[in-house]
Amino acid sequence: MILFVRFSLTAIALTLLLTARWPAGAPALAATPAGTPVDGIRCDQAEGAVFHIHQHLAIFAHGKPVGVPPDVGRPLVAQCLYWLHTHTDDGIIHVESPVFRTFTLGQFFDVWGEALTRNNVAGTKVRKGDLHIFVNGAPYKGDPRRIELAQHTDIVLEAGSPYHRPQPFTDWKGQ
Secondary structure, eight states, X not given: OHHHHHHHHHHHHHHHHXXXXXXXXXXXXXXXXXXXXXXXXXXESSOOSSEEEEEEEEEEETTEXXXXXXXXXXXXXXXXXXXXXXXXXXXXXXXXXXSOOOOBHHHHHHHHTOOXXXXXXXXXXXXXXXXXXXXXXXXXXXXXXXXXXXXXXXXXXXXXXXXXXXXXXXXXXXX
């Protein structure tokens, strides 16, 4: 009887996990990597301690906030952690690597399993010129995939109007 109850609870939990939906307005989770290296970034059993910095990413689709989900870069099936990942849904990206090197926003999106081009931001498609990018409060005209993830870089992607000058992110929670 106890085995049956434990199996039933496990089956219920798995069903809830597999059928759970991310909040309305948030991008659908794409086919996220399952532990294989992505852009030379491994999925290790523990967080890297050599290089540890944080960035903030805010995404807006036609003026509405789109959340960056918790646990990007933490695949359930592999029980590992990519060097680029999130823990919570506050938009803070964690770079925790066993090697010191440069990482980019494009690599984070690849680990997330979402698109990042001038015409597609995590599934929100826009026409040429309709993606406004801000890095540390300044307009950015380059390729969004090449934005370097340096300590406390504040990145805002506005896919489609209405556009607003972003407020600086300051809630680093001591990170």
